[in-house]
Amino acid sequence: MGTAGLRPTVDQALTWGTVLGYVGKSSAWQKGVLMLGVMILVNQATNLGATTFFALSGMAHSVERFVLFQVLGGLFGLGINLSYAGLVRYSSVETAAGIGIGLAFVSVQVFSSYLFFHTAFTPWQWLGVGLILAGILLIAFGRA
Numbered sequence: 543m544g545t546a547g548l549r550p551t552v553d554q555a556l557t558w559g560t561v562l563g564y565v566g567k568s569s570a571w572q573k574g575v576l577m578l579g580v581m582i583l584v585n586q587a588t589n590l591g592a593t594t595f596f597a598l599s600g601m602a603h604s605v606e607r608f609v610l611f612q613v614l615g616g617l618f619g620l621g622i623n624l625s626y627a628g629l630v631r632y633s634s635v636e637t638a639a640g641i642g643i644g645l646a647f648v649s650v651q652v653f654s655s656y657l658f659f660h661t662a663f664t665p666w667q668w669l670g671v672g673l674i675l676a677g678i679l680l681i682a683f684g685r686a
Contacts (some may be wrong), residue, residue, distance in 0.1 A: 544613060577628070578632040578633060583627070586645060586646060589618075589646035589650060590596075590649055591621070592621075593654050594658060595611045595615035603638050624645075625642070629641060637683070640679075645675070645678055648674055648678065
């Protein structure tokens with residue numbers, strides 16, 4: 543007997559009915575939900591790291607700093623690919639793309655640009671970030 547039926551899809555894992563019914567589920571199902579959450583966090587963290595280091599490489603004033611930031615960005619890029627594979631394992635491809643690629647845009651805009659590089663956002667830009675996030679959620683979880 544395979545374990546494919548025990549792995550939750552994102553649609554199952556992120557609906558209110560699933561959250562409320564989490565306690566009564568099997569330990570394999572709970573592990574799948576936990577791993578999906580871990581993959582989302584790791585994917586977003588590695589996206590932030592890669593984007594930030596690549597941006598720093600573009601601002602580097604020496605070849606050594608440029609190469610250092612490129613290497614560090616590349617290592618975080620490897621983390622992006624590995625965590626994306628994990629997202630696909632615990633969800634569907636379209637959901638993994640929405641979370642892994644689309645949500646990375648929002649997290650980079652907010653965390654890297656605004657908090658790390660102190661880029662000022664206008665209210666229209668904040669509205670755009672919110673609309674992008676809403677669109678990503680609709681695409682990723684529209685079947686729920």
